[in-house]
Amino acid sequence: MTPKRRRLSIVLIGLTMLGAAAALVLTAFEENLVFFFSPTELQAKEIAPDRRIRVGGLVQENSVASFENGLRTEFTVTDLEHSVKVVYRGQLPDLFREGQGVVAEGKFEGGVFNASEVLAKHDENYMPREVADALKKSGRWQHATEKQ
Amino acid sequence: MIAEIGHYALTLAFFVALAQTAVPLYGAARRDRALMAFAGPAASAQFLLIAISFGALTHAYLTSDFSVANVAENSHSLKPLLYKISGVWGNHEGSMLFWVLILALFGFAVAAFGSQLPDSLKARVISIQGMIGLAFLAFILLTSNPFERLDPAPLDGRDLNPLLQDPGLAFHPPMLYVGYVGFSLAFSFAMAALIEGKVDPAWARWVRPWTLGAWTFLTAGITLGSWWAYYELGWGGWWFWDPVENASFMPWLAGTALLHSAIVVEKRDALKAWTILLAIVTFSLSLMGTFLVRSGILTSVHAFAVDPERGLFILGILIVAVGGSLTLFAVRAPALKASGLFAPVSREGGLVLNNLILSVATATVFIGTLYPLFLDAMTGDKVSVGAPFFNATFVPVMIPLLVLLALGPLLPWKRGNLRVAVEKLWVSALFTVVVAGGILVLSDEAPLAPVLGFGFAAWVAGGVVTELAERIRLFRIPVGESLRRLVKLPGAAYGMSLAHIGIAIFICGATGETNWTRELVVVAKPGDSMTLGQYELVLDDLSRIQGPNYYSDTATLSVTKNGEPFAVLDPERRLYPVQQMPTTEAAIRSGIAGDLYVAIGEGNAADGIIVRVWVKPLVPWIWAGAMIMVLGGLFSLSDRRLRVGAPKRSAKRPGGPAVAEGAD
Numbered sequence: 071m072t073p074k075r076r077r078l079s080i081v082l083i084g085l086t087m088l089g090a091a092a093a094l095v096l097t098a099f100e101e102n103l104v105f106f107f108s109p110t111e112l113q114a115k116e117i118a119p120d121r122r123i124r125v126g127g128l129v130q131e132n133s134v135a136s137f138e139n140g141l142r143t144e145f146t147v148t149d150l151e152h153s154v155k156v157v158y159r160g161q162l163p164d165l166f167r168e169g170q171g172v173v174a175e176g177k178f179e180g181g182v183f184n185a186s187e188v189l190a191k192h193d194e195n196y197m198p199r200e201v202a203d204a205l206k207k208s209g210r211w212q213h214a215t216e217k218q
Numbered sequence: 219m220i221a222e223i224g225h226y227a228l229t230l231a232f233f234v235a236l237a238q239t240a241v242p243l244y245g246a247a248r249r250d251r252a253l254m255a256f257a258g259p260a261a262s263a264q265f266l267l268i269a270i271s272f273g274a275l276t277h278a279y280l281t282s283d284f285s286v287a288n289v290a291e292n293s294h295s296l297k298p299l300l301y302k303i304s305g306v307w308g309n310h311e312g313s314m315l316f317w318v319l320i321l322a323l324f325g326f327a328v329a330a331f332g333s334q335l336p337d338s339l340k341a342r343v344i345s346i347q348g349m350i351g352l353a354f355l356a357f358i359l360l361t362s363n364p365f366e367r368l369d370p371a372p373l374d375g376r377d378l379n380p381l382l383q384d385p386g387l388a389f390h391p392p393m394l395y396v397g398y399v400g401f402s403l404a405f406s407f408a409m410a411a412l413i414e415g416k417v418d419p420a421w422a423r424w425v426r427p428w429t430l431g432a433w434t435f436l437t438a439g440i441t442l443g444s445w446w447a448y449y450e451l452g453w454g455g456w457w458f459w460d461p462v463e464n465a466s467f468m469p470w471l472a473g474t475a476l477l478h479s480a481i482v483v484e485k486r487d488a489l490k491a492w493t494i495l496l497a498i499v500t501f502s503l504s505l506m507g508t509f510l511v512r513s514g515i516l517t518s519v520h521a522f523a524v525d526p527e528r529g530l531f532i533l534g535i536l537i538v539a540v541g542g543s544l545t546l547f548a549v550r551a552p553a554l555k556a557s558g559l560f561a562p563v564s565r566e567g568g569l570v571l572n573n574l575i576l577s578v579a580t581a582t583v584f585i586g587t588l589y590p591l592f593l594d595a596m597t598g599d600k601v602s603v604g605a606p607f608f609n610a611t612f613v614p615v616m617i618p619l620l621v622l623l624a625l626g627p628l629l630p631w632k633r634g635n636l637r638v639a640v641e642k643l644w645v646s647a648l649f650t651v652v653v654a655g656g657i658l659v660l661s662d663e664a665p666l667a668p669v670l671g672f673g674f675a676a677w678v679a680g681g682v683v684t685e686l687a688e689r690i691r692l693f694r695i696p697v698g699e700s701l702r703r704l705v706k707l708p709g710a711a712y713g714m715s716l717a718h719i720g721i722a723i724f725i726c727g728a729t730g731e732t733n734w735t736r737e738l739v740v741v742a743k744p745g746d747s748m749t750l751g752q753y754e755l756v757l758d759d760l761s762r763i764q765g766p767n768y769y770s771d772t773a774t775l776s777v778t779k780n781g782e783p784f785a786v787l788d789p790e791r792r793l794y795p796v797q798q799m800p801t802t803e804a805a806i807r808s809g810i811a812g813d814l815y816v817a818i819g820e821g822n823a824a825d826g827i828i829v830r831v832w833v834k835p836l837v838p839w840i841w842a843g844a845m846i847m848v849l850g851g852l853f854s855l856s857d858r859r860l861r862v863g864a865p866k867r868s869a870k871r872p873g874g875p876a877v878a879e880g881a882d
Contacts, residue, residue: 079562084574091578091615095585098610099603106600124602139741140821140828160739161819161828164452164791164800175602203600 104175108204109152117178125154125183126173126201134168147172147183149204158185165190171201221286224274225365228315231267231322232355234260238325238348242341246413254341258329261344264351265319265326272306272319275364279306285371288312288364294377294796296767304388305378310512310528311364313391317508318354320399324428325351328403335424342410343403350402353535361528377767377796386446394439394466398504400432401473405501408494409543412550417494422484425497427855429480433473434851440466441844452802452817454832456731456840459608464587465507468580472500475576482566485631489570491551496573498543503580505536510587561633568626575619582611620674620725623718624681628688642688646680671729679722682715713854717847724843730812730836741826750831753814754778755787760823768792770803773818773827777807789818789829813837 106124107115117123125147133146143162146153156174166172166188176185238260245253275288279302284290292309293302301308307316325347332340358364381387407425411417443466448456457463476496482489509532561567586603593599624646628639654673657665687693689711690703738750747756759774770790777784787805794801804817812835821827 076562080570080574083571084577087574087578087615088581091582091611094611094614095582098607099589102604102607102610104602104604106602124600139826140819141739141741161817161830164802 106173108149109147109154110149110204112154113152119178122175122177124173124175125156126171126204127153128201128205129166129168129170129172131168147174154183156183156185156188158188160186160188162188163190173201220274220277221283221365221367224271224278225363227267227270227274228355228365229359231264231271231318232352232359234264234267235348235352235355238264239345239352241345242348243345246338246341246345249338251337254337257341257344258332260348261322261325261329264348265322268315268319268322272315275312275315276303276306278365279303282375283371284373284375285367285369286364287366287368290368290372290375292378293375294767295374297378297383298766300385300388301378301383304382304391307391307395308378308382308387311358311362313395314354314358314362314512315364316392317395317399318351318358320395321347321351321354321402324400324403328406339407339410339414339421342413343406346406346409347402350406350539353538357528357531357535361531374796377794380768380792380794380797380799380801381450383794384446384450386442386450390439390442390446392439393435393442397432397434397436397439397473398466398469398507400428400435401469401497401501401504403428404432404473404476404497405543408497409546412494412546415550415553417483417490417554419484419487422480422493425493426477426480426484429473429476429497430851430855433470433477434848434855436466436470436473437844437851438848440470441841441848444844445841448837449804449806450801452804452830454735454737454804454815454817454830454834456837459586459603459605461587461590462511464583465510468583468587469500469503469507471576471580471583472496472503475573475580476500478569478572478576482569486566488566489573490554491547492573494551494554495547496577498540498547499580502536502540502543503584505532505539509533509536563629563636564634565626565629565631567634568622568629571622572619572626575615575622579612579615579619582615583608586611617674620678620721623678623721624684627681627685627714627718642684643681646677646684649680650674650677652676665733668729668733671725671733675722675725675729678725679719682718682722686711686715709857710854713850713852713857716850716853718850720843720846720848720850722843723839723846727836727839727841727843731834731840734835736833738831740829740831741821742829743826744823746826748829748831751833752780753784753831753833754781755816755829755831757827757829760827763790765792767796768794771818771827773829775805775816775829777814785814787814787816789816791818791820808838810838811835 104122104124106126107117109125109127112125127147127149130146130148130153134143135145136143141159143158144155145158145168146155148154156176158174158176167190170190173189174183174185175187175189176183178184238257241253241260242257245251245256275286277283278286278289279293280299282289282293282295282302284293288309288311289305292312293305297305306312325344328335328340328343328347332343335343404425407421407428411421440463443463444456447458448454476493479489479493479496483493509529512528512532586607590601590603593601624643625639628642629636650673653676654669657669657672661668686704689707690700692700736751738748740746740748742748742757744757744760747754749755755775755777757773757775761772761774763770763772770792772788772790775787775789777787785807787807789805790803792801792803793799802817802819804815806816807814812833815832815834817830819828819830
């Protein structure tokens with residue numbers, strides 16, 4: 071095999087693999103891309119019931135209630151403009167608190183957001199970026215940071 | 219005073235780096251020996267100065283000098299000694315100082331051990347190394363001075379993020395940094411080779427041990443981080459495909475490809491431009507990792523810097539480094555003539571496939587990690603790409619590599635025969651079928667994933683054993699003679715076998731954990747018992763304990779397995795009052811068959827506490843596999859033919875069957 075043909079075959083194998091990987095990536099994106107919405111954005115949008123999404127904002131004060139001895143938690147996520155009720159089964163992260171930033175991932179089932187995962191911020195001074203942006207969009211960023 | 223010495227030494231290091239960059243580069247262009255000889259002492263001086271600076275910061279931490287802002291913000295007088303030391307790199311400024319310390323150490327290593335290198339190559343490598351140092355020293359001095367003073371000094375510090383107060387995490391950053399920054403040397407060698415316009419096997423002999431060393435540390439660093447996440451975060455997971463994890467995983471994948479392609483340059487004098495490109499890509503991914511992690515654009519425990527100015531500065535360094543190196547590559551690479559011709563079915567052909575697969579795998583991780591940032595910048599839409607994406611892309615891309623992994627090492631250099639190689643693998647194939655069949659029979663539910671996982675692990679392991687048996691001509695010559703051959707195998711041969719068998723063990727662990735984990739979440743009061751699989755756990759007691767800088771609610775659970783006493787576990791929930799931060803300390807009982815993992819949540823004795831119990835089969839195999847890969851790296855480094863500083867061709871190289879020759 072001449073060097074030229076050898077190089078060509080390597081390039082062809084490479085391109086085939088890149089193509090296969092691109093197909094994989096695109097399919098995976100289709101199924102697994104999780105969009106983030108603020109409660110205000112959810113007012114305007116229709117979310118398909120089996121679509122996984124993330125909702126983020128602040129945990130509304132006095133909204134956290136626990137059931138079944140703490141195994142199921144219900145709370146309200148708010149961007150201080152609109153709010154969404156979230157139901158979560160499982161252990162909440164260490165830094166989950168009322169009035170603090172939170173991101174919940176899950177699906178809407180019968181008008182309630184069923185979270186399968188709840189993420190809180192990693193430390194005291196840090197707000198999840200998506201939540202900060204959502205609050206900025208709802209025009210309540212200043213208000214929220216003052217409250218902390 | 220000592221902090222000021224540290225700051226002054228750092229400033230001086232900046233100017234030394236300036237000279238280290240300019241003088242040897244100019245000297246090499248002019249072929250001026252005296253100017254080229256400036257490189258060595260400059261690299262040594264730079265290392266010394268940064269070491270002094272780092273020592274000064276460490277001193278401030280050890281003495282809890284809260285007049286230094288960095289110490290006040292990240293330390294506390296009550297913090298245990300180990301975390302006072304690890305606190306030095308457990309914050310943005312200190313970690314960047316540590317970064318340049320390692321960078322300077324590598325520059326110094328070339329100066330100290332590079333006496334065999336051609337003068338001009340050595341001068342240019344040290345110069346490029348100085349250039350990277352220059353950029354990061356400017357970054358530290360202009361945006362992240364660790365020696366800033368506070369006036370008045372606070373009475374006590376704000377403590378280190380409690381999640382970071384952990385022995386696993388004390389050593390995770392240094393390991394990771396040695397890996398990340400170690401690739402800078404491959405990059406400097408690549409740049410120097412492009413300037414010289416010459417890449418030859420001797421060059422590859424130089425690059426390989428350094429790359430291997432960096433890779434070994436990076437592997438260990440990633441493993442420590444994963445282990446830490448497993449036991450410290452209390453979620454029982456070991457890899458989350460978090461962007462920050464991916465930031466360290468991408469250089470690892472590219473570095474793994476680089477390790478293999480450098481072998482082809484060394485043995486066959488081919489694949490030169492590709493290897494240079496990989497060296498550039500690997501270090502660029504390291505830089506990008508630093509940028510992603512340190513700029514604060516990702517939400518994570520690692521994001522210390524939220525100052526956008528810093529993010530922009532590192533982005534600037536990244537753009538200049540990547541743009542500059544790729545431009546140089548585009549201009550000079552066509553001049554690198556490949557001389558080695560090879561057939562597709564050969565050892566080098568297999569290594570090319572290995573490189574293609576690893577590159578595509580790196581690309582999928584790259585897209586999944588950066589796409590959300592890209593989409594946010596372009597449209598403002600916020601998305602997250604989680605584990606399901608990577609499981610659906612990265613895993614299928616890597617499967618052909620596992621198939622190839624058993625086959626490639628059996629192919630000889632230059633020209634191989636696929637049928638001969640495949641025939642050697644019949645024992646391996648049989649082993650694979652037995653293992654996969656065994657899993658199929660033993661499992662209850664439709665077990666496609668575990669059958670595939672353990673099947674591939676068996677295939678890889680079988681391939682490694684077959685290759686080793688071929689090397690020592692097992693059963694074809696007397697066994698005693700085979701054993702003698704085994705003992706005499708070069709370190710690199712052991713290195714390859716260990717690294718590859720490590721992959722098989724890792725796959726077993728990952729497959730077992732992912733598919734067979736069982737979980738139980740209950741609310742329990744003292745005296746309650748709970749059952750999961752063969753284990754019965756009784757919550758004996760709940761008590762509050764005072765630690766050095768925290769309070770802890772500790773639960774005591776006595777565990778029986780099949781009715782026999784098995785263990786007493788005491789998971790904790792800690793509260794660090796200085797940072798008002800709770801952490802979960804899981805209690806884990808590890809065994810070769812797997813872990814019993816218990817974590818507690820909120821609650822009190824009267825209402826009960828949340829207890830989470832997991833049975834996680836084969837988890838220790840994940841880290842055992844990774845550590846065996848590290849061991850493989852170390853073995854390979856010990857090979858005298860690869861020893862740093864003596865990269866001479868041994869006299870008796872050619873001759874003998876290629877398979878028995880080793881080193882890959």
